[in-house]
Amino acid sequence: xxxxxxxxxxxxxxxxxxxxxxxxxxxxxxxxxxxxxxxxxxxxxxxxxxxxxxxxxxxxxxxxxxxxxxxxxxxxxxxxxxxxxxxxxxxxxxxxxxxxxxxxxxxxxxxxxxxxxxxxxxxxxxxxxxxxxxxxxxxxxxxxxxxxxxxxxxxxxxxxxxxxxxxxxxxxxxxxxxxxxxxxxxxxxxxxxxxxxxxxxxxxxxxxxxxxxxxxxxxxxxxxxxxxxxxxxxxxxxxxxxxxxxxxxxxxxxxxxxxxxxxxxxxxxxxxxxxxxxxxxxxxxxxxxxxxxxxxxxxxxxxxxxxxxxxxxxxxxxxxxxxxxxxxxxxxxxxxxxxxxxxxxxxxxxxxxx
Numbered sequence: 001x002x003x004x005x006x007x008x009x010x011x012x013x014x015x016x017x018x019x020x021x022x023x024x025x026x027x028x029x030x031x032x033x034x035x036x037x038x039x040x041x042x043x044x045x046x047x048x049x050x051x052x053x054x055x056x057x058x059x060x061x062x063x064x065x066x067x068x069x070x071x072x073x074x075x076x077x078x079x080x081x082x083x084x085x086x087x088x089x090x091x092x093x094x095x096x097x098x099x100x101x102x103x104x105x106x107x108x109x110x111x112x113x114x115x116x117x118x119x120x121x122x123x124x125x126x127x128x129x130x131x132x133x134x135x136x137x138x139x140x141x142x143x144x145x146x147x148x149x150x151x152x153x154x155x156x157x158x159x160x161x162x163x164x165x166x167x168x169x170x171x172x173x174x175x176x177x178x179x180x181x182x183x184x185x186x187x188x189x190x191x192x193x194x195x196x197x198x199x200x201x202x203x204x205x206x207x208x209x210x211x212x213x214x215x216x217x218x219x220x221x222x223x224x225x226x227x228x229x230x231x232x233x234x235x236x237x238x239x240x241x242x243x244x245x246x247x248x249x250x251x252x253x254x255x256x257x258x259x260x261x262x263x264x265x266x267x268x269x270x271x272x273x274x275x276x277x278x279x280x281x282x283x284x285x286x287x288x289x290x291x292x293x294x295x296x297x298x299x300x301x302x303x304x305x306x307x308x309x310x311x312x313x314x315x316x317x318x319x320x321x322x323x324x325x326x327x328x329x330x331x332x333x334x335x336x337x338x339x340x341x342x343x344x345x346x347x348x349x350x351x352x353x354x
Contacts (some may be wrong), residue, residue: 017120017251020053022259026287029262033294038283043082048287049076052261057178059111059116059260062353063081068109073102077340085286089277097278097288102266112197113326119193120256126191127249128313131183133233135320140178143235145207147343150207152238164205170345177201177347180231184324184349196354201231203347208243210339218336220246222266222292223327228348232315232334233322235343239315245323247330248312258329266290267328317342324349 020028023045030039047248061069080098091226108114119125135143146168154166170177179199206214223230232245250258270291279285315323317340325332335342 002103012326017254017256019120019256020259021049021118023048025257025259025262026265026290027268028257029290029294030287033290035289037117038289039286040086041101044079044287046134047079047263048077048084048261051079052259055105055109055260055264056116059114060118062109068106070103072109073098076101076105083286084277084284085287086282087279087286089284090277093277097273099282100272100276101264101268104226104267108260108264108267111227112353113194113349114226114260115191115193117256119191122247124191124193126188126194126326127251127330129187129246130315130321131187131231131233131322133183133320133322135179139175142175142189143345146339147206147207147235150205150343154207154209166212168346170205170206172200172202174203176345177203180185180233180345180347181349183322184231184320187324188351194351196264198354200350200352201347203345205235205343205345206231208335208337208342208344210242210337210341214335217294217334220331220333222329223293224267224272224333225270226264226267226328228254228327228350229325231322231324231345231347233320233345233347234315234317235319235345236317236341237319238317238340238342241314241338243317243335245332245334247315247323247332249330251311262290263329265294265314266294269293275347317344 004339023041026048027036027039027041030036033047054069054075058072077094077098080094080101080149084094084097113126115125125278138330150166150168172178172181180203181199183203185197185199188197188199250256265287268288268291270293273285273288277285277288280288317337334344
């Protein structure tokens, strides 16, 4: 395994952090999802590593200029052509997939939260972080009023399976969203590449009664839009944890196992892939078998046991317990509360460079 190494000082000790190659990063995810042996590596590995390096250089440049290098688009087109060279995929489908991946890449590059690999070496790479919230009285009253309305609505409705009835939207201009923006900004200010961002949060309060949840949230998954990060804040405590939030970073024993290219590809949902390309054999999809909701992600273990050496953090439903995280990079799941209600605020966080 080829690794890039950094040393940095932390709490009076020298810490060595390594980074595996982009191709190894991609294959690690493929193998852990039971898809090993289905990917032909000829030519693809070199293209992946070169393309990933170009993306990292572009992220560094975006700190000083905002023009995106069109050579990255050419690299994406080359990758798609090589991946599907033996699959007899028509030209239009290849062009559609190239354009779709290019658009994902643009959103990844222009997200204020995307960091270059150099930030890892400085010990300043943001993955996720807990927020200790102490909301002002007027914000607390607003939250409690919203929850009261949602609970009343749930008690009155005849169709208690309609999750969308139990959601209240908050614009970035609302008091709750502005408060969350301030707290997220405090977190970002600790990271060199993120400290100058203008932060904006918009989101929803979701009631989540027992056994009624968003089915896409309860399985292990990545988020699909590289432009945003997320914040989740629990709005009540429970007698015992029921519907906790689980999250894992891409650091394993001081080795960074993700990559730009893996993040971009895994942000593509399988349904999105199938809209752009249709192939007879599953094997022909190659690296695009990776998906934001991969088939084996929900088999990675229980609350206390996982099949890899990644560290898993668990956030239990406690009043105003919150976490801000890169959902497009960090494997996570939440919900699945069986006995108690689980009201939460879930926000999308945008970061714009000044």
